[in-house]
Structures are given as structure tokens and as C-alpha cells.
Amino acid sequence: MRIARHRIVSTLRERGQQARADWVERELPERVDPGKHVGLLATLRLDPADLAGAQSP
Numbered sequence: 001m002r003i004a005r006h007r008i009v010s011t012l013r014e015r016g017q018q019a020r021a022d023w024v025e026r027e028l029p030e031r032v033d034p035g036k037h038v039g040l041l042a043t044l045r046l047d048p049a050d051l052a053g054a055q056s057p
Contacts (some may be wrong), residue, residue, distance in 0.1 A: 001048070002032060002034075003031070003032045003034055005031070005032055008021075008024055008028070008041075008046060009025050012044065024044075034048040
């Protein structure tokens with residue numbers, strides 16, 4: 001399972017976390033592996049299950 005980076009960025013921007021969204025855009029790959037980036041997602045208070053619509057094949 002991979003999560004599209006733009007979904008993470010959109011979620012952060014909706015929360016008003018512009019600086020974090022900008023950082024994610026610069027630093028993370030286009031498709032984010034939640035297993036590899038589990039710590040970062042936890043720090044950003046993002047649950048991969050909540051981003052289910054962001055999965056890509």
C-alpha cells in the first residue's frame with residue numbers, strides 16, 4: 001500500500017499546517033510507503049487508514 005504525497009499535503013494544508021505541508025512536498029517521494037515512514041506519519045498525526053482514498057495500485 002502506498003499513499004499519494006499530495007493527499008498528505010492536502011490534509012496538512014486543511015489543518016493549517018502550511019510549513020509541514022511544504023516540507024512534505026520537498027522531502028517525501030511521490031508515493032509514500034506507510035511502513036517505511038510510520039514514524040513521520042505518527043509525528044504528523046496522520047493515520048494511513050484515514051488516507052485510504054489516497055492509496056495507489
